[in-house]
Amino acid sequence: GQQVMQIPQYQHVQEGEDFTTYCNSSTTLSNIQWYKQRPGGHPVFLIQLVKSGEVKKQKRLTFQFGEAKKNSSLHITATQTTDVGTYFCAGNYGQNFVFGPGTRLSVLP
Amino acid sequence: NAGVMQNPRHLVRRRGQEARLRCSPMKGHSHVYWYRQLPEEGLKFMVYLQKENIIDESGMPKERFSAEFPKEGPSILRIQQVVRGDSAAYFCASSSQGMPYEQYFGPGTRLTVT
Numbered sequence: 639g640q641q642v643m644q645i646p647q648y649q650h651v652q653e654g655e656d657f658t659t660y661c662n663s664s665t666t667l668s669n670i671q672w673y674k675q676r677p678g679g680h681p682v683f684l685i686q687l688v689k690s691g692e693v694k695k696q697k698r699l700t701f702q703f704g705e706a707k708k709n710s711s712l713h714i715t716a717t718q719t720t721d722v723g724t725y726f727c728a729g730n731y732g733q734n735f736v737f738g739p740g741t742r743l744s745v746l747p
Numbered sequence: 748n749a750g751v752m753q754n755p756r757h758l759v760r761r762r763g764q765e766a767r768l769r770c771s772p773m774k775g776h777s778h779v780y781w782y783r784q785l786p787e788e789g790l791k792f793m794v795y796l797q798k799e800n801i802i803d804e805s806g807m808p809k810e811r812f813s814a815e816f817p818k819e820g821p822s823i824l825r826i827q828q829v830v831r832g833d834s835a836a837y838f839c840a841s842s843s844q845g846m847p848y849e850q851y852f853g854p855g856t857r858l859t860v861t
Contacts, residue, residue: 669847680838680852681790726789730847733803737782737790 640665642729644738652746657714659741661727668730670703670710675740676723684712684725717745749774751841751853752821759859766826766833768856772841778802779822780840780850781814790838795846796822802845829860 641664651657661670669688673681685694687703687710694701700713714721724742728735752771760766772779777798782790792806796816807814811829816822826833836857840850 680854683849683851686849733846734792734795735846736792739789
């Protein structure tokens with residue numbers, strides 16, 4: 639079956655440092671979405687990537703979709719304490735999305 | 748524009764009881780998805796519904812779990828004869844069109860089975 643993996647599982651950074659989380663699929667994806675979930679909160683949509691090799695930016699966040707459409711990354715430049723939370727990728731295989739286990743980011747002030 | 752509404756926010760049930768979780772999608776959205784999240788884990792897809800139709804229930808356990816999205820009213824996720832392993836957060840999401848569009852999540856229902 640389809641599997642989506644994410645690494646690392648946890649990441650602790652000092653405020654101001656950069657952060658990257660990687661998402662890998664066992665099979666080719668139609669597209670991929672990224673969500674952020676604050677502690678005790680619900681997932682909030684960040685972005686969707688559709689095209690092979692696509693790169694999108696949202697302020698300090700950069701999202702990439704691999705050429706083979708089997709992997710993706712989220713990079714945060716100069717983290718802030720407001721970036722704390724769990725970042726999930728969700729791979730679309732047609733009828734549903736398969737969520738990765740998430741990367742939990744802690745930012746130390 | 749109200750977001751996705753879920754109620755109750757917290758639900759406590761004894762083993763063997765029934766749990767009913769409700770989800771009202773965002774205004775204008777006709778696609779609803781249910782997910783389950785165990786503590787410190789990712790979201791597991793359960794079921795995808797449109798008004799009066801189940802589109803994909805491949806993530807739903809075959810027994811005790813059912814979902815509906817009637818023509819009028821909220822979507823309901825029903826768990827019969829709950830067991831301790833059903834304790835989790837259940838999130839509902841809605842979208843204006845079907846997969847693969849952006850999903851808006853509700854605040855979730857935290858189910859605790861004692």
